[in-house]
Amino acid sequence: MATMTENQIEGLSESFTREEYNSQEIFNDEMQKIYGTNWCFAGLCESLNKIGDRLVVDIGSESILILRNRESELRAYYNVCQHRGSNLCDTSGSGFGAAITCPYHSWSYSLEGALVATPLHEKDSIDRETLHLKSVQVDHWQGCIFVSLDPNAKPLLEWLDAHYSRPRELEKFEMNSLVNARTTVDEVSANWKVLAENYSECLHCAVVHPELVDLVPIYKTGKTIQDDREDWGASLAPGKTSLSHNQNETLALLPAMEGLDEYSVFGAFVYPNMLIDISPTVAVLTRYVPRSPTHTTIFTDYLFPKSVVNDKSLDLEPTISFSDMVNRQDIAVCERVQRGVASRSFIRAYHTKMERYCHQLIRRYRSEIN
Ligand code: FES
Ligand SMILES: [Fe+2]
Known part of the structure; x- marks a missing residue:
């Protein structure tokens, strides 16, 4: 087996190994030490x-x-x-x-x-x-x-505050006032860490999500956060008002969106199993349920203001199906990765410096699994 030194490559840092994406023994350990404690x-x-x-x-x-x-x-x-x-x-x-x-x-x-x-x-x-x-x-x-x-376990709020993705900054969008309009369930042939790494970087966005980067231009650069914004938001392209196939819709904005200068999106990975994606008109909550080293069930909830869900004349489909399309694009690449990392030729994955949230993910993982 190659040593750490042999694997060190200029400009790259080491990510998970083939075993960490495929081994039942390591998966069992993760369920105890990560899902069994967080x-x-x-x-x-x-x-x-x-x-x-x-x-x-x-x-x-x-x-x-x-x-x-x-x-x-x-x-x-x-x-x-x-x-x-x-x-x-x-x-x-x-x-x-x-x-x-x-x-x-x-x-x-x-x-x-x-x-x-x-x-x-x-x-x-x-x-x-x-x-x-x-x-x-x-x-x-x-x-x-x-x-x-x-x-x-430490209290929930204290635990949330320890996250690098700062999920509590999203409290201003009052997710507790929103109502779930739809839950989708996807059975995905990929390790939960493949999904978590994929969510943690946007190097793939321009390639995999052409429709999304048209709406959120910063994503084309591989960044998720704009240097000129301190609130961790990313601005929509001029003239764009929502993450939806329909830009002329009349859906109410989420709380606190009204106060922003620009239509914006926000996101957080709540390690180990939750994604929060806030956009002008919808909050999308994603839950990973790892089933095996190579299989994860993904539940996705689409939350809107109560007035929107109660108004049956409104069409939520363009908004839900846009996020669902992005979800499907991510699932396709993650399943592709899972097939690749099962190869005996594959030793380990790497992160570039731009994949800094992947570094945070792996750092936290290592601190809990070792
Ligand atoms: S009543 Fe539950 S196992 Fe018998
Ligand atoms: Fe993606």
């Missing part, structure tokens, strides 16, 4: 409106059940029955009522995770107190639910 984006608060609504999400290698208790606070549990270990719920949804009933022997749990019924057994014949559902940390920010499997 806060992970798990879904939208609006999907848990009523008592009995449920979100079933995979966080790392664990299935997690998220719901609201009677006080409307979020609760999250390992999706595991304390009797013989069956998963309790298979799917997210509503209308389940205030008990969580196991589909195997019908043991039931309260929304607080207490075992409350064990059918066919005398009430006092089992010490139910000891068989509480195992809870995990759950919190929310800007209408987004986050879960941490680490019982000692």
